Amino acid sequence: MKSLLDLMAPVLICCVCIVAAFRGVDIYEAMVCGAKKGLRVVLDILPALIVLFPAISILRASGLPELLCRLLSPVFGLLGIPEETALLLLLRPMSGSGALAAATELIGQYGADSLIGRTAAVMIGSSETTFYVIAVYFAAAGVKNSRWAVPAALCADLACFISSAWICRLLWG
Amino acid sequence: MFSFLLLSIFLLSTLFSLYFGTSGETGSSLFEGAEKALAFCLSAGGGICLWSAVMEVMERCGMASALSKALRPLLGRLFPCASGDSQTMAALSQNVSANLLGLGNAATPAGIRAARGLAGLGAEDELCLLVVLNTASIQLIPSTIAAVRASQGAVSAFDITPAVWISSVLSVCAGLGAAAVLRRLWR
Numbered sequence: 001m002k003s004l005l006d007l008m009a010p011v012l013i014c015c016v017c018i019v020a021a022f023r024g025v026d027i028y029e030a031m032v033c034g035a036k037k038g039l040r041v042v043l044d045i046l047p048a049l050i051v052l053f054p055a056i057s058i059l060r061a062s063g064l065p066e067l068l069c070r071l072l073s074p075v076f077g078l079l080g081i082p083e084e085t086a087l088l089l090l091l092r093p094m095s096g097s098g099a100l101a102a103a104t105e106l107i108g109q110y111g112a113d114s115l116i117g118r119t120a121a122v123m124i125g126s127s128e129t130t131f132y133v134i135a136v137y138f139a140a141a142g143v144k145n146s147r148w149a150v151p152a153a154l155c156a157d158l159a160c161f162i163s164s165a166w167i168c169r170l171l172w173g
Numbered sequence: 174m175f176s177f178l179l180l181s182i183f184l185l186s187t188l189f190s191l192y193f194g195t196s197g198e199t200g201s202s203l204f205e206g207a208e209k210a211l212a213f214c215l216s217a218g219g220g221i222c223l224w225s226a227v228m229e230v231m232e233r234c235g236m237a238s239a240l241s242k243a244l245r246p247l248l249g250r251l252f253p254c255a256s257g258d259s260q261t262m263a264a265l266s267q268n269v270s271a272n273l274l275g276l277g278n279a280a281t282p283a284g285i286r287a288a289r290g291l292a293g294l295g296a297e298d299e300l301c302l303l304v305v306l307n308t309a310s311i312q313l314i315p316s317t318i319a320a321v322r323a324s325q326g327a328v329s330a331f332d333i334t335p336a337v338w339i340s341s342v343l344s345v346c347a348g349l350g351a352a353a354v355l356r357r358l359w360r
């Protein structure tokens with residue numbers, strides 16, 4: 001099971017390439033084109049990251065998140081969420097780049113294979129930038145009243161954060 | 174709203190660092206942050222591009238369209254109004270399958286087409302449901318965060334995948350459950 005997970009990326013690439021070969025897809029050309037699209041994505045988010053990384057850094061250095069952690073720790077303790085992830089959780093529904101910056105800081109500080117680092121990664125991996133998605137979809141549909149979408153989406157986010165924390169503690173705690 | 178958020182972060186951090194006496198770290202952290210942003214793009218960018226390359230092959234193989242066909246019966250149950258309209262249903266299943274495969278570039282246009290179709294049908298509850306499904310991420314391969322983990326020295330970057338799956342499924346279930354309750358209460 002463990003070695004299968006270690007090999008997940010290569011196995012997946014093999015499977016995709018086998019299917020592609022059968023379908024007559026030019027694998028090399030497709031991959032180069034895809035990498036180019038990926039580069040554009042990275043370049044698109046870079047300016048936002050250059051603004052948001054310093055904002056997250058200065059916020060963390062000021063000591064405000066620690067105060068926030070202490071204030072929120074009774075609630076977080078009750079829900080079983082590590083209080084170090086407080087800043088990440090507050091940013092996650094509002095700003096994808098901001099949350100990525102906060103998660104990268106946590107992963108760098110505690111280590112990618114630490115419980116906090118893994119919890120931050122699972123939280124990011126299983127959630128979305130809720131308010132951004134809601135804004136884009138309702139604007140595109142030309143519907144002004146978002147009705148119950150916001151509370152239902154926030155319920156899903158809360159469930160995601162709680163379950164991420166619990167699963168990570170169960171698997172790696 | 175975003176500018177307000179940014180302004181309050183800068184203002185609060187400056188005021189609090191004076192109050193806490195952490196002004197030295199705070200001053201230097203600003204430029205370290207900008208440096209980190211560039212370093213992040215250089216170190217995690219390679220991984221992100223590589224996955225984008227694999228996903229392009231997936232898309233060209235027709236994996237996304239095969240998945241979207243397989244998903245259609247299940248989605249028909251969740252979206253009874255849309256199932257009568259074949260174009261909206263096609264956009265909807267494309268959106269969900271692109272989300273599952275992590276094809277962000279394909280998911281949003283399909284989702285927008287589905288949202289417009291649902292709004293046209295007057296299916297407001299189903300439009301909300303579509304949005305809730307899109308806000309609760311349902312990705313099979315957490316490629317971006319795996320690239321971040323790899324760049325920060327993870328032994329096995331993808332070993333969080335099962336945890337991401339379980340957490341995603343639970344959050345989608347919570348979203349669907351909340352939707353089922355709220356659509357009855359909302360009048």
